[in-house]
Amino acid sequence: SQVTLEIPYEEYDRLIAKDGLAGSIKNVSDIGMIFFNDIEAMLDKNVRQAAVMAVDKELLVKRLLRGYGQPIATLETPEYAAFDASIKVEHNPEKAKQLLAASGYSPEKPVKFTIQTTKGFKPKDYEMIQAIVGMWRKVGIEATIEVYEIAKHYELRAADKLAPAAFYNWGNAIGDPTTSTGFAMYGPSPHSVWDSQDLIDMINPLWGEKDEAKRIAGWKAVDKYVAEQAYVLPLMQYAQPIVHAKGVNVVQHVSGALLPALMTPA
Template identity: 25%
Template sequence: MKKSKLWSFGLIMLLALSVLLAACSAEEGTTEEPAETSEETNDGTTTEETEEAVPQILVFGRGGDSVSLDPAIVTDGESFKVTENIFETLLNFGEQDTTINPGLAHDWEVSEDGLEYTFHLQEGVKFHDGTDFNAEAVVKNVERWKGGAEEQFYYFNSMFKAEGKDIIASVEATDDLTVVFTLSRPQAPFLKNIAMSPFAIASPTAFEAAGESFGDNPVGTGPFTFVEWKRNDSITVAKNEEYWQEGLPKLDTIIFRAIPDNSARLNALMTGEIDLADGVNPSDAQTVESNADLQLIERPSMNIGYLGLTNTRPPFDNKLVRQAVNYAIDKQAIVDAFFQGRAEVAVNPMPSSISGYNEEIAGYEYNPEKAKELLAEAGYDGGEIELWAMPVPRPYMPDGQKVAEAIQKNLSDVGIPSKIVQFEWATYLEKAKNGEADAFLLGWTGDNGDADNFIYTLLDKDTIGSNNYAHYSNDEVHELLIAAQSETDEEVRSDLYKQAQEIIHEDAPWVPLAHSIPLLAGKKGVTGYLPHPTGSESLVNVSIE
């Protein structure tokens, strides 16, 4: 009996020891693990969690800083490059063309007489400040554009005013998600115009509260929200977590970094400081193509680079002097030297891909002797002029300083001495717009693919003080352009633009220089980036692998 008790006690102790050893073994992790596990990192998170937490940050290197982030009041591409991602328009262009697609409006109708446009708006969209996007918000934006000072709302006045009258007679919210535009006369490119970046819809609550400082703290409906602006350095935007298009954007943060020198910007890309570089010098294209870590990107061309001649300032108030300058400049040499074959010599103030281009115009050939004859006929006294060189590279002008130096030599050869002048970009634009330059380098990237957006916007007398930097005025050209705006027959409309180009060619308000193929470069891992011919594209589908 005693022996039996001892045996029982020993058995119990053995079982207890076995349980204890099993428990210890489990705590030490020697038992079989489940099939799906994650390793723990030093900070206590799993590797799986760490991978998911890596933010998608894109650093976009560009040629200069923005002027303002209020799309309604700016005209420069560097501003639109940012605002295109903060704001949205009622209609969108195609990914790489200017076909019309839904935007903040999912559908629209046009009346038979072309005077009434009805837009049906997306439901459930909010501005970044949490207020609702609706028809009343659209009305308030249009009222802001119409009621603003003409010198401030450049685009609205150049696109939707003619002969001192508003083309948009009224805009009405017929219900919460329907808005009706009524025009005072037909405007053939109205849908393309309203899809342009300057006519993005902003939060009325925000712009009413901010007043003129709205451009420093912009509020739209777009895929990215404004974070901060370090002047002349960088602008940061962040993913809109409440964006109305599901699954977008793919990036968490975009930093638009200003690096004025093209070569320095490319170097920043090659050293990994940035992910995308705008404005690659044509001469550097081979460097990019030979680098296995980079990709060369071509932007579809829809631009014009030109030498503007302020028609109200001597000596360029004389047509003969303007014609002489056109003969004096060797445009082919400029294209060969600074565009490396990725441009064509310009003849007219718009590219040949635009409907209405006049192919019958031969253009001014390089003829210094003819230039001298015209200067003598004009009685030019040989006084020195100021030649303004752009301080930043633009898609239509990769190096304004070098182009200015080439033009300076051409002008000197025919007896026109010149002094090259530069200003900070915003100051340059403002002074040139006000007619303070003698001759100035500038250009234009088309906003909507329509001839009206080149010839009327840049050279009609109604747009002096906005985009007509040359202060060119011709009543006959004006009548042709106004008629073309209202004409719905495309063949008739095209002929009107061709007639206007003939007169402009004779008057020579500019020296058209080149239509370029702008180049960009990016890391191989940047995907989904599709450069738009307008120069302003949404980065909503871009990601980094």
């Protein structure tokens, strides 16, 4: 084989240092995220906001993903049509503690819920959730990790039976907001587990909006509202590692697709 991809980042760094091998690594349309289900503790806005604020996304990318990829504040990446760089979500463990305290929780008396994750489906997915659980513990959240296969995730999500928190890798090859925020956050969608009426009412008009500028502005407003309400926890945009023989030119595609037609002899 002259080309391989989706290998662990440490292996990518090791292999491209070898004679005869080269590499390419670019951010693609896949993101890592944690679904919040509108059940149990997640019905409390203070808990949701604290869970988001407690997570140091920069550290996760730096330590677990070797600096590849980038943190995100919404379900849109810079390449998506409705990306809005003005939407920020702060990392603030102290404020997270205050929010939890307002709901009667503390590191000594934590709020408790389950978080589901795959293990080995995406680079460092399980280790990432372990790290996040550790960050949560410091502010007053005690999360129990449940590991499942990706097929089980799909089954539970379609039935709206995910745990209060669940890791997932969302791909959006066309970069349109309907296929990121839209399907992930619209309650009636089989891909969503957040069912609050406020969000359904906000999204409903956008499905049929014919004015493109108004449509994109509408989705940006939805993203801002979702971030303010902490209805989901976006983590990072993934980078895709490709290792290839130096005798082959490989052109990366932001969708994450490997396109043999664009490969040429070096």
